[in-house]
Amino acid sequence: MDFGTVDLTPEQEAFQREVRAVLGEIMTEEVHEHERRTGDGFNEGVHLALGSRGWLFPAWPVEDGGAGLDRVCQRILALEIARHQVPTITMGTTNLVWAAVELSCDPELTAELKPEVAAGRVRFCLGYSDPEGGSDIAGATLRAVRDGDEWVLNGSKLWTTGAHNCQYTFLLTRTDPEAPKHKGLTMFLVPLDAPGVEIQAIRTYGGERTNAVYYTDVHVADRYRMGEVNGGWATLQGPLSAEHGAGRPDDGLSDIAMFMGTREFERAIDAAARWAKRTSRPDGTLVADDPAFLDRLGRLAVSTEASWVTPAAMGRTKSSLSFIAGIAELMDMVGPEAVLAHGAEGAIEGGEIDFAHRFAQGTATYGGTTEVFKGMIAQHVLGLPRLNLPGSKQWVR
Amino acid sequence: MERFELRLQDFSLDDDQQAVREGFGDFFTKEVPSSRVRDAEPLGFDADLWQRLVAMGATSMALPEAAGGDDATLVDLVLVAEELGKVVAPVPLVSHVVASRLLARAGGAAELLTAAAGGERIVTLALQPVVGSNRQLVPDAAVSRDVLAWSADGLALHTLAEPAAHVPNQGSTPLAWFDPAAGERTVLASGPEAEALFRAAVAEWKLLTAAALVGLADSALNLGVEFAKSRRTLGVSIGSLQGVAFPLADVVTEIAGARNLTYKAAWYASHEPGARPDLPLAAFVQAAHAATESAWVSAHTQGGLGFTVEADISLFFLRAKGWSVLGGDPGADRRQVAAALLASV
Numbered sequence A: 001m002d003f004g005t006v007d008l009t010p011e012q013e014a015f016q017r018e019v020r021a022v023l024g025e026i027m028t029e030e031v032h033e034h035e036r037r038t039g040d041g042f043n044e045g046v047h048l049a050l051g052s053r054g055w056l057f058p059a060w061p062v063e064d065g066g067a068g069l070d071r072v073c074q075r076i077l078a079l080e081i082a083r084h085q086v087p088t089i090t091m092g093t094t095n096l097v098w099a100a101v102e103l104s105c106d107p108e109l110t111a112e113l114k115p116e117v118a119a120g121r122v123r124f125c126l127g128y129s130d131p132e133g134g135s136d137i138a139g140a141t142l143r144a145v146r147d148g149d150e151w152v153l154n155g156s157k158l159w160t161t162g163a164h165n166c167q168y169t170f171l172l173t174r175t176d177p178e179a180p181k182h183k184g185l186t187m188f189l190v191p192l193d194a195p196g197v198e199i200q201a202i203r204t205y206g207g208e209r210t211n212a213v214y215y216t217d218v219h220v221a222d223r224y225r226m227g228e229v230n231g232g233w234a235t236l237q238g239p240l241s242a243e244h245g246a247g248r249p250d251d252g253l254s255d256i257a258m259f260m261g262t263r264e265f266e267r268a269i270d271a272a273a274r275w276a277k278r279t280s281r282p283d284g285t286l287v288a289d290d291p292a293f294l295d296r297l298g299r300l301a302v303s304t305e306a307s308w309v310t311p312a313a314m315g316r317t318k319s320s321l322s323f324i325a326g327i328a329e330l331m332d333m334v335g336p337e338a339v340l341a342h343g344a345e346g347a348i349e350g351g352e353i354d355f356a357h358r359f360a361q362g363t364a365t366y367g368g369t370t371e372v373f374k375g376m377i378a379q380h381v382l383g384l385p386r387l388n389l390p391g392s393k394q395w396v397r
Numbered sequence B: 001m002e003r004f005e006l007r008l009q010d011f012s013l014d015d016d017q018q019a020v021r022e023g024f025g026d027f028f029t030k031e032v033p034s035s036r037v038r039d040a041e042p043l044g045f046d047a048d049l050w051q052r053l054v055a056m057g058a059t060s061m062a063l064p065e066a067a068g069g070d071d072a073t074l075v076d077l078v079l080v081a082e083e084l085g086k087v088v089a090p091v092p093l094v095s096h097v098v099a100s101r102l103l104a105r106a107g108g109a110a111e112l113l114t115a116a117a118g119g120e121r122i123v124t125l126a127l128q129p130v131v132g133s134n135r136q137l138v139p140d141a142a143v144s145r146d147v148l149a150w151s152a153d154g155l156a157l158h159t160l161a162e163p164a165a166h167v168p169n170q171g172s173t174p175l176a177w178f179d180p181a182a183g184e185r186t187v188l189a190s191g192p193e194a195e196a197l198f199r200a201a202v203a204e205w206k207l208l209t210a211a212a213l214v215g216l217a218d219s220a221l222n223l224g225v226e227f228a229k230s231r232r233t234l235g236v237s238i239g240s241l242q243g244v245a246f247p248l249a250d251v252v253t254e255i256a257g258a259r260n261l262t263y264k265a266a267w268y269a270s271h272e273p274g275a276r277p278d279l280p281l282a283a284f285v286q287a288a289h290a291a292t293e294s295a296w297v298s299a300h301t302q303g304g305l306g307f308t309v310e311a312d313i314s315l316f317f318l319r320a321k322g323w324s325v326l327g328g329d330p331g332a333d334r335r336q337v338a339a340a341l342l343a344s345v
C-alpha cells in the first residue's frame, strides 16, 4: 500500500518541466475555443504536436515513433494532459484500436500504419454501435458480404465519434446472419474516404459532436479485414476489455477506477467552492459559512473521493452516477448563476458548472451504459446468474 | 487542491498486512458464529471472546513499544476492524484501541496503559466534547470504568468505581450514559494540544468504525447475494432479475469504494499525518452509507424472511445503524470535509 509522492530522477523532473512547458504553449485559448465550438474531442494541431514528440504512444520506442517513456514519465504525461484539458477522445480511440491492429491486421498494413499513427497523421474511431441499439453490441446488423477479394458493406452506424477526423473506423459487421449471434461477426479497418461512406454530424447537449455514418455499397479490400471471418467477437475483445479498464499495470501508476467525468465534476465543485467563498446571501452572510451548503458540498466531495478509489468497472458506475446526481445538486446549491454559459456576463469560471451539468449526462451512456456495467458487476463481481433472454445467444432482430 | 499531483495509488497489501488480515479473519470466522453474537445480546460483550482477542495481540499491537505494543499502524488496525465487522463481533475493540492510543499519547499512567494493553482494563472515549454537566452516550462505557473525555478545560481521564449502567439499544452494544461529574477526574493535557489529541482520536474512532462497517456491509451483502442465487420466481433465479441484481451491484460498488477509502485514509494518517485530515471523515461518511444501504438491500432481497429475527441479516441490519450512529450525524463530518475543500481551493 502506498499513496506517496514519487521521487523523480533529474531526468524525470526535466521531463515534467518539458511537458508543462510544451502543453502550456500548445494549449492556447484558441484550442479551448475550438473545442467549445466543435465538441470534437480532437484538435489536429495539438494532436500532431504531441505526435511529433512521440507522446501519442509514449511507451513505444523512439525508433517506432514513440518516446520510450518509463512508467513514471507516462504518468507524468497523462496527468499533465488532464491538467491542461487536452482534447483526447480521438487519441483514446486510436490507442484502443491500435492494440487490435497489431494483433489482427495484415502485417504489411500494420507496418504501413504504425509510423503514421505514431505521428498523428492516421487516426481511428470506433464503429461498434448500431442505430438499432448499442448495448447489445454483439447484435450488430451492418452487413458485410464477400465479393472475390473484396467485401461490400451496407448499413449504418450511429455514434461513431471522431469519424470526421479519422482515416479509418474499426468497424463491427455481420457476415453470417444464420450463425449464433457472436459467431457471425467480422471486424474491419475501413478507410473512411472509401466511396459510399457518408458522415453526418450528431450533436449532444453535453457539447460533444459525434456522427452517424452510412455505408452504401462500400467496397473494402480483404486486407482490411481484422482477424478471422466470423471471428470478430474475438478481435473485439482486446479493445473492448481495455476500454473497460482491463490490463492496466498494477504498479500504483495507473488509475484504479475506470472513472467517467470525475475530473469535470471536480472542476465544477472547485468552481462552486471558490464562488461560495466570495458570494454573500441577501442577509449578508457568506455562502461558505452556511452549514446547509457545507453539508451538501461535503456530500459531493465524499462522492468524488469514493469515485477515485472504487475499482475498475464499479468505478465506472460510481463515478458517472454520482456525477449526474451531484452536479444537479450543485446547480441547486449555486442557483441561477450556475446556468450561465461560457461568455455570459457573470458566468462562474467560464461556465464550468453549466458545462459540467450538461456534460455529465452522457457519461452514463457511452463506453457501455451504467446498466450494462451493473449487469457485469452482478455477474462477475457478485456471481449472480445471468438472465437468459431470447437474444442472449441468437441474433434476434 | 492540487488535483494532478503525481502520487501512487497502490492499494495492495504487503505480506505482513496480508498476514494480519488472514490471521484475524480466520480467528473471527472460527470464533464468532452468529449464535455467539446472539448469545452476547443485549449487552453486546463476550468476555471470553475478549480474552481470546487480547491473546491474539489485538489490544496491544498498535500501541507504542514503550507502552507494551508492537507499533502496528492504523492500516493494520483497519484490517483487523474490517474482519471484526464481518462477524459483528461483540467486543469493544475499536473504542478500546483508540482510547488506549490516546492515553499513550497523552501520557496516561503506565499502570493503566499496561492494564489496557493486556485488555484487563477496558478504556473508552467520549466522542462529543463535554459541555458543562451535559451527559452523553458513550460507546462501550457499560464495560469500561475508564473514560477519556475532552472539555474546554482539557483532556481528562474519568475513572469510575464501576462501569455505568448499560442502556439497551438497537445495535446491542455496551452503550452507557456518561456523566462528566462521575468518578475521579485526572487532567492529562490542556490547551490546543489537548484538543488536537482529542480530535485526532475521534477521527481514528471514525476510521476504525468505518472499517468495521465495511466488514459488516460485506457480510450483509453476501447474505443477500446467496439468497438471490437460490431463491426462484417464475421459473428463474431472482438474482437474474435486474430489479434484484442491480441494487446488489450498487451495494458492492459502494462497499468497494468505502473499503479503499478506509485504506487510503489509514495510510495518510500513518505516513503523512495532517496532510488529509478530511479522509477519515470521508471514509466514515461513505462506510456508514454503504452499511445502511447494504443492510436494507440485503434484508429486502430476502423478502419477508429478511424481516425476521431468525434471519442472520437481522443482526447486521440492527448493527449497521446501531454502530454507525454512535459517531453522531455524518452531516457534521460532511461539513468538515467541505471546510477542508474550501480551505484548499
Ligand SMILES: Cc1cc2nc3c(=O)[nH]c(=O)nc-3n(C[C@H](O)[C@H](O)[C@H](O)COP(=O)(O)OP(=O)(O)OC[C@H]3O[C@@H](n4cnc5c(N)ncnc54)[C@H](O)[C@@H]3O)c2cc1C
Pocket: A125, A126, A127, A128, A129, A130, A131, A132, A133, A134, A135, A136, A158, A159, A160, A161, A162, A204, A208, A210, A362, A365, A366, A367, A368, A369, A370, A371, A372, A375, B242
Ligand atoms: C456522445 C456519445 C459518443 C459515443 N461514441 C461512440 C463511439 O465512438 N463508438 C461507438 O461505437 N459508440 C459510441 N457511442 C454509443 C454508445 O456506446 C451507446 O449509446 C450505448 O452503448 C448505448 O446504446 P444505445 O444508445 O443504442 O441505447 P440502447 O442500447 O438502446 O439502450 C437504451 C436504454 O436501455 C438500457 N438497456 C439496454 N440494454 C439493456 C440491458 N440488457 N439491461 C438493462 N438495460 C439495458 C440502456 O442502459 C439504455 O438506458 C456513443 C454515444 C454517445 C452518446
